Amino acid sequence: MTRTKLNLSLLMLFTVSVVFAQKKAAExxxxxxxxxxxxxxxxxxxxxxxxxxxxxxxxxxxxxxxxxxxxxxxxxxxxxxxxxxxxxSSKPDPENTYFQLISKDGKVTSTDANIFALGGSSGNDTIAGDLVFTGYGWYNNDTKYNDTEGLELKGKIVVVMTRNPTMVESGGHNNMQIEMQKMQKAMLGGAKALLFVPDPMNPEPEYINSIKKYATGGTLQLKGAKPGRTMPVKLLFGTEELANQIVQESGKTLAEIQNEISETGTPKSFDVKELTANVVLGKDTxxxxxxxxxxxxxxxxxxxxxxxxxxxxxxxxxxxxxxxxxxxxxxxxxxxxxxxxxxxxxxxxxxxxxxxxxxxxxxxxxxxxxxxxxxxxxxxxxxxxxxxxxxxxxxxxxxxxxxxxxxxxxxxxxxxxxxxxxxxxxxxxxxxxxxxxxxxxxxxxxxxxxxxxxxxxxxxxxxxxxxxxxxxxxxxxxxxxxxxxxxxxxxxxxxxxxxxxxxxxxxxxxxxxxxxxxxxxxxxx
Structure with missing residues (x-):
C-alpha cells in the first residue's frame, strides 16, 4: 500500500470514528x-x-x-x-397609587385608585401632564385610518382603547402584540405615558385584569442599572369609568365614541383641554x-x-x-x-x-x-x-x-x-x-x-x-x-x-x- 493510500485510509478511519462518537454522544x-x-x-x-x-x-x-x-x-x-x-425588586404599592384629574383652575376633580402600571423606574414614579384621547391609537396602512393624525403626543399622557377597528368589527380577541405597536408609536411620538382602557365592546372584559395579575408580581432590575434600561414609556392601565371622566368634555361616553368610530369608519380623537392629570405610582423596593x-x-x-x-x-x-x-x-x-x-x-x-x-x-x-x-x-x-x-x-x-x-x-x-x-x-x-x-x-x-x-x-x-x-x-x-x-x-x-x-x-x-x-x-x- 502506498503512503498516499495509507494516509487516505487513516483519514477515512478517523472521520468514521469521529462521526460514530458524535452519534453515540447525541444518542x-x-x-x-x-x-x-x-x-x-x-x-x-x-x-x-x-x-x-x-x-x-x-x-x-x-x-x-x-x-x-x-x-x-x-x-x-x-x-x-x-x-x-x-x-x-420593585412591587406596586396600591395604597400609594392613584390617577388624579385636575381642572383648569387647579382643583382635583377625581382620584381613581384602580390603576396599575408596567415599566418605569424601580422607585416611586410621578407623572403629570396634559391628556390626549387617541381612540384606538391605531394606524392602518391600507385604509390610511389614523387615530393620531394632527395630534401632538410629545410630553402628554396618551389615552387609548384596547384592540383596533378591524378587530372590533370582526369580534377579534385582545392581542398584546397590537398593544405593543401602539406603545412603540407613542414612544416615537415622545409621550410621557400610555393609558390603556378596555374598549366597551371588548369580548374579554377581564383582559386588563389578566395583565394586572402579571404586573402585581413586581419587576426586577440589575442593581445600578442605567435609566436607559427601563421602559421609556410608562404603560398605565385603567378602567372604562376613568376613561369616561377623561372624555366627558366631548359630551359623549367612551361607548358612544366607539360606536361613532364603528359607524363612520373615521377617528374621533381629540386633545383634552379641560383636564390635566397627575399620576402617582407607589413602589415597595x-x-x-x-x-x-x-x-x-x-x-x-x-x-x-x-x-x-x-x-x-x-x-x-x-x-x-x-x-x-x-x-x-x-x-x-x-x-x-x-x-x-x-x-x-x-x-x-x-x-x-x-x-x-x-x-x-x-x-x-x-x-x-x-x-x-x-x-x-x-x-x-x-x-x-x-x-x-x-x-x-x-x-x-x-x-x-x-x-x-x-x-x-x-x-x-x-x-x-x-x-x-x-x-x-x-x-x-x-x-x-x-x-x-x-x-x-x-x-x-x-x-x-x-x-x-x-x-x-x-x-x-x-x-x-x-x-x-x-x-x-x-x-x-x-x-x-x-x-x-x-x-x-x-x-x-x-x-x-x-x-x-x-x-x-x-x-x-x-x-x-x-x-x-x-x-x-x-x-x-
Whole structure:
C-alpha cells in the first residue's frame, strides 16, 4: 500500500470514528431523561420558578441544576456553580397609587385608585401632564385610518382603547402584540405615558385584569442599572369609568365614541383641554439576590481551550398569579432548561472532549427583562471576544400537527413535527451553513421567520449586541404562552430530543474546527 493510500485510509478511519462518537454522544439525549427532568422542574411544587413565591421554587430549581452538574462531573463556571446577581425588586404599592384629574383652575376633580402600571423606574414614579384621547391609537396602512393624525403626543399622557377597528368589527380577541405597536408609536411620538382602557365592546372584559395579575408580581432590575434600561414609556392601565371622566368634555361616553368610530369608519380623537392629570405610582423596593447556574467543560486543545461556545437557557418563569394558580412554564422555559442538561451530558460523554471549551449557562430573570444573560454578558466565564457563538434554547418542546402556512401570524407560528425556528442576527454565514447542514442531516425544517420580531426578546440578545453570533432556538409560540395551561402533558418529547441533538451537533462542530467560525457581519444595532 502506498503512503498516499495509507494516509487516505487513516483519514477515512478517523472521520468514521469521529462521526460514530458524535452519534453515540447525541444518542445519550433521550425522551425519557428529558421528561424525567421536566416532570420535576415544571411541577406545581416549584410554584412557577419565580422570586416571590412562598416555596422558593426558583432556588430549588437552581439547586437541582447544580446537583445535576455535579453528578455529571462538569467543572464549575463560577465558585459553587452559582454566579450571584444583585437586583432591585420593585412591587406596586396600591395604597400609594392613584390617577388624579385636575381642572383648569387647579382643583382635583377625581382620584381613581384602580390603576396599575408596567415599566418605569424601580422607585416611586410621578407623572403629570396634559391628556390626549387617541381612540384606538391605531394606524392602518391600507385604509390610511389614523387615530393620531394632527395630534401632538410629545410630553402628554396618551389615552387609548384596547384592540383596533378591524378587530372590533370582526369580534377579534385582545392581542398584546397590537398593544405593543401602539406603545412603540407613542414612544416615537415622545409621550410621557400610555393609558390603556378596555374598549366597551371588548369580548374579554377581564383582559386588563389578566395583565394586572402579571404586573402585581413586581419587576426586577440589575442593581445600578442605567435609566436607559427601563421602559421609556410608562404603560398605565385603567378602567372604562376613568376613561369616561377623561372624555366627558366631548359630551359623549367612551361607548358612544366607539360606536361613532364603528359607524363612520373615521377617528374621533381629540386633545383634552379641560383636564390635566397627575399620576402617582407607589413602589415597595427591596434587594434580591438571584443566580445564574454556570458549568463548563474545558477544551482539550491547550491553545483553543481559551475560546468557547456558550449554551444558554433561562430557568425562571412567572410564579403564581393573584388567584394562586401556578404558571408551571413547562415549555417556557422548562424545555430549554432540561434540554441543556441533556446536551451537557452528551458533551461529557465524549471520550475526547472538544478542542474549545463549552459553557452551559442556566440564566435567571429572563421574564423580568433578560437580567441574568445581561449580567453574564458583562461578567462572562470567557471574554465576549473569545466566545464564538451562543446557542440559546427558549421554548423548544411543542409541535403543531403540520407546518404553519407561509402567511401565518408570527405570534401564532407554532412549528410542525419537523419545524424549528432559528432566531439569528446572521453575523456569521458560516454558522448558518453549519446549522443548515445539520438540519438537513436530521430532517429538520429551519425557519428564520421569528428573527425580525424576536431578536431582542430572549437571552441571545445580550450576546448579539456584543458581536457574538447567535442561534436562538424555538419551536414557536402557542396559545398556552404565559398561561397556567403551559403544562408537561402538552410537550412533544420526540421533537424536543431532536432539537437538543441538533443543538449538540452544531456546538460540537463549532468547537472542533481548526479555525474559529468567520464573523462576516459583526456590526449590531
Amino acid at each position: 445519550t439525549i433521550t425522551e425519557n431523561d428529558l421528561q424525567a427532568h421536566l416532570d420535576y422542574v415544571a411541577s406545581d411544587f416549584m410554584q412557577g420558578r419565580d422570586f416571590y413565591t412562598d416555596v422558593p421554587g426558583l432556588e430549588l430549581t437552581a439547586s437541582y441544576l447544580k446537583s445535576q452538574c455535579q453528578k455529571m462531573g462538569l467543572k464549575p463556571g463560577f465558585n459553587g456553580y452559582f454566579q450571584p446577581i444583585e437586583m432591585t 427591596s434587594t434580591v439576590i438571584g443566580k445564574n447556574v454556570v458549568a463548563m467543560i474545558e477544551g482539550s486543545d491547550p491553545v483553543l481551550r481559551n475560546e468557547c461556545v456558550v449554551y444558554t437557557a433561562h430557568y425562571d418563569h412567572l410564579g403564581i398569579d393573584g388567584e394562586q394558580e401556578v404558571y408551571n412554564g413547562a415549555d417556557d422555559n422548562g424545555t430549554g432548561t432540561v434540554a441543556l442538561l441533556e446536551i451537557a451530558e452528551a458533551f461529557q460523554s465524549l471520550k475526547k472532549k472538544p478542542k474549545r471549551s463549552i459553557v452551559f449557562a442556566w440564566v435567571t430573570g429572563e421574564e423580568k427583562g433578560l437580567l441574568g444573560s445581561d449580567y453574564y454578558s458583562q461578567y462572562p466565564v470567557f471574554p465576549m471576544e473569545n466566545t464564538l457563538a451562543d446557542i440559546n434554547m427558549d421554548m423548544v418542546g411543542r409541535s403543531a400537527e403540520k407546518e404553519p402556512d407561509a402567511e401565518a401570524e408570527v405570534e401564532k407560528s407554532l412549528a410542525g413535527p419537523d419545524g424549528i425556528y432559528i432566531v439569528s442576527g446572521k453575523q456569521s454565514s458560516e454558522l448558518m451553513e453549519i446549522s443548515a447542514d445539520i438540519c438537513e442531516e436530521m430532517g429538520l425544517i429551519p425557519s428564520d421567520k421569528l428573527s425580525q420580531a424576536f431578536l431582542t426578546r430572549s437571552d441571545y440578545y445580550h450576546f448579539y449586541k456584543n458581536g457574538v453570533p447567535v442561534l436562538g432556538l424555538s419551536t414557536g409560540l402557542h396559545d398556552d404562552y404565559h398561561k397556567v395551561s403551559d403544562e408537561v402533558d402538552k410537550i412533544d418529547f420526540h421533537k424536543m430530543k431532536r432539537v437538543a441533538q441538533y443543538s449538540f451537533l452544531v456546538g460540537e462542530k463549532i468547537a472542533n474546527q481548526k479555525k474559529r467560525i468567520l464573523v462576516d457581519n459583526p456590526s449590531v444595532e
